[in-house]
Amino acid sequence: EEQLVESGGGLVQPGGSLKLSCVASGFYFSRQTMSWARQAPGKGLEWISGISSGGATIKYADSVKGRFTISRDNAKNTVYLQMNSLKPDDTGVYYCVKGPTADGETKGPGTQVTVSS
Numbered sequence: 001e002e003q004l005v006e007s008g009g010g011l012v013q014p015g016g017s018l019k020l021s022c023v024a025s026g027f028y029f030s031r032q033t034m035s036w037a038r039q040a041p042g043k044g045l046e047w048i049s050g051i052s053s054g055g056a057t058i059k060y061a062d063s064v065k066g067r068f069t070i071s072r073d074n075a076k077n078t079v080y081l082q083m084n085s086l087k088p089d090d091t092g093v094y095y096c097v098k099g100p101t102a103d104g105e106t107k108g109p110g111t112q113v114t115v116s117s
Contacts, residue, residue, distance in 0.1 A: 002026040002106045004096045009111030012086055016115070020081040022096030022108060030054075030074040036081045037102035038113075040092040047102035049081065064090075086115045 008020040020036070035050040048061045049070040058070055069082040079096060091114050097104035 002098065004098065004106055004108035006094060006096050006108045006111040009094060009113045011114045011116065013117050014087060014115055016086050017082070017084045018086065018113060020083065020094055020096075020111060020113075022079045022081075024077045024079070024096075024098070027098065027106070029077040032098055033100045034072060034079045035097040035100060035102065035104060036070060036079075036094060037097050037107075038090075038092040038094045039110075040089070043092075045095070045102045047097075050100050051079065083113070086113075088115050091115050 003025045004022055006020060006022045008018060012018055031053050033050055033052050035047060037045050037047050039045045048064050049068060050059045051070045051072055055072055067085045072079040093110040094113050095110045096108040098106040
């Protein structure tokens with residue numbers, strides 16, 4: 001069974017940082033493009049970043065470019081999202097997704113990120 005489990009969310013003040021992790025199991029992680037997506041309260045799912053299987057190709061949505069950094073460790077079946085300069089608009093549930101888009105074939109349960117003073 002394919003599984004993705006996110007962790008690292010929490011409450012942070014504006015301007016703060018968080019690092020999310022996602023551990024994968026049940027598929028060949030090192031062969032898969034992985035993405036992060038988020039859903040703000042009352043809004044749809046938004047793709048925010050993706051990384052190719054070997055990490056050579058990385059993409060970001062304009063809304064997070066320059067503030068967020070995606071990375072992966074294929075030896076640990078883990079993909080990360082370092083989030084800096086967080087804003088209240090970054091509040092939402094963050095999902096790890098198998099594939100290059102937000103509606104990938106496998107998605108984790110999500111981790112809540114709340115940016116508030």
